[in-house]
Amino acid sequence: MKILYGVQGTGNGHIARARAMSEAFKMHNVQVDFLFSGRAPEKYFSMEAFGDYQTRRGFTFETKKGSVSYTKTALSNNLMQFFKEVTQLDLSSYDLVINDFEPVSAWAARKQKKPCIGISHQNAFRYSVPLKGANWIDKSVIEYFAPAQHHIGLHWYHYDQPILPPIIHTSSEVSDEGDFVLVYLPFEAIEDITDLLFHFNQQPFICYHPDVMESSQVENIELQPLSHGRFQHHLHRCRGVIANGGFELPSEALSLGKKLLLKPLAGQFEQQSNVATLDQLGLATSMDSLDISSVRQWLRDSHVESVTYPDVAKAIAHWVVEGDWNTQARLADKLWQQVDFPSYVSHL
Incomplete structure (x- = not known):
């Protein structure tokens, strides 16, 4: 065939x-x-x-x-x-x-x-x-x-x-959980993302974004260019994921037992439906905008259990x-x- x-x-x-x-x-x-x-x-x-x-x-x-x-x-x-x-x-x-x-x-x-x-x-x-x-x-x-x-x-x-x-599709890597939060919001402006995360200066973040060309550290944020291998490494070790409302990344995070905070892409029904579905199932927290109070509350939330697929x-x-x-x-x-x-x- x-x-x-x-x-x-x-x-x-x-x-x-x-x-x-x-x-x-x-x-x-x-x-x-x-x-x-x-x-x-x-x-x-x-x-x-x-x-x-x-x-x-x-x-x-x-x-x-x-x-x-x-x-x-x-x-x-x-x-x-x-x-x-x-x-x-x-x-x-x-x-x-x-x-x-x-x-x-x-x-x-x-x-x-x-x-x-x-x-x-x-x-x-x-x-x-x-x-x-x-x-x-x-x-x-x-x-x-x-x-x-x-x-x-x-x-x-x-x-x-x-x-x-x-x-x-995740790697078979087994590693200890770190204290950082993984951020992947490719449809948001990088300036808007960093402005949000700067409010939590005691919390480390690792942020992947298509506009980042090389690795750098800006205060509490480690900025990373897109890379499948490095992203998988950080996904396995993070304490939680902040992302848009796609399908595959939340699926991988759920299978690894990572808590999720999702911001759907406005005007995109698929992402809006995805986030609403996970919210209703009790598998993720949602926010309609890059909201400081939503992030603060989510950071305080306890860890979650994994979904076995x-x-x-x-x-x-x-x-x-x-x-x-x-x-x-x-x-x-x-x-x-x-x-x-x-x-x-x-x-x-």
């Missing part, structure tokens, strides 16, 4: 899932080629796991000071270029396209009538799960942005739907290779039976 795996490159969570899936497929006699879109080629980092991967422009969204900018998003995307990329992507040598919300490979698969399996957190919103702030445009994007014949959604709880638990990537890879792709509900039931939530989690 030869697979083209398309990955949405705008968020590092999609790439983290692809790393886990890449390792899982190595256990099978398959060739997996990777294609990424949504980010300038020079902006990708720590991509060794994907070999000779391809990039395309695809589609992306633009932000400004923690909010989606629809004007900048419209101006930065080129519909004619997208159609050209779809038309020129030759899938004749592939048996299957797997897609993590990546539109070029998804639409090329539809155009060339290749089987396509969509595996993404976004696919969970095709089912009856909590939504917050979703309008008809958002629902249309979920429906049409990256079409597939089989849709596998990933979420933190099943809500009696045929969706799967998160794909977790099975090896979802391994199970999906086996399911894909087996070829019986109409058994998604059975796969979901099997995996959710292996999930162990802390006793304080509110099951909705």
Whole structure:
């Protein structure tokens, strides 16, 4: 079997899932080629796991000071270029396209009538799960942005739907917990982040941000450029995580037993829904802005217990290779039976 795996490159969570899936497929006699879109080629980092991967422009969204900018998003995307990329992507040598919300490979698969399996957190919103702030445009994007014949959604709880638990990709590192808090707020201005954290001068922070080019120490804040390996090291050792409302980082933090303070990206229904879901489940604390009082209270909160998730990537890879792709509900039931939530989690 030869697979083209398309990955949405705008968020590092999609790439983290692809790393886990890449390792899982190595256990099978398959060739997996990777294609990424949504980010300038020079902006990708720590991509060794994907070999000779391809990039395309695809589609992306633009932000400004923690909010989606629809004007900048419209101006930065080129519909004619997208159609050209779809038309020129030759899938004749592939048996299957797997897609993590990546539109070029998804639409090329539809155009060339290749089987396509969509595996993404976004696919969970095709089912009856909590939504917050979703309008008809958002629902249309979920429906049409990256079409597939089989849709596998990933979420933190099943809500009696045929969706799967998160794909977790963390290193096997075992280390003692430090006293620092890990901060990853890539959609916020770095000046706004440091202004917030300076108020807690007795608390050390390690902050990763795409605008940081080299490591430096500014008062109680250690600023770090993006690096998958270093970030994983600090994620294992931190006492808590302050982040936006993506899916993969909170999933990794939950599996490691790290408390979470999440600030969703304004105007992005997925992040708003994610944060509301974790808040309702009792698995995270939320704040709508970079709020001093919210951070202060969260720092005082006690430690949390970890959520135990099975090896979802391994199970999906086996399911894909087996070829019986109409058994998604059975796969979901099997995996959710292996999930162990802390006793304080509110099951909705």
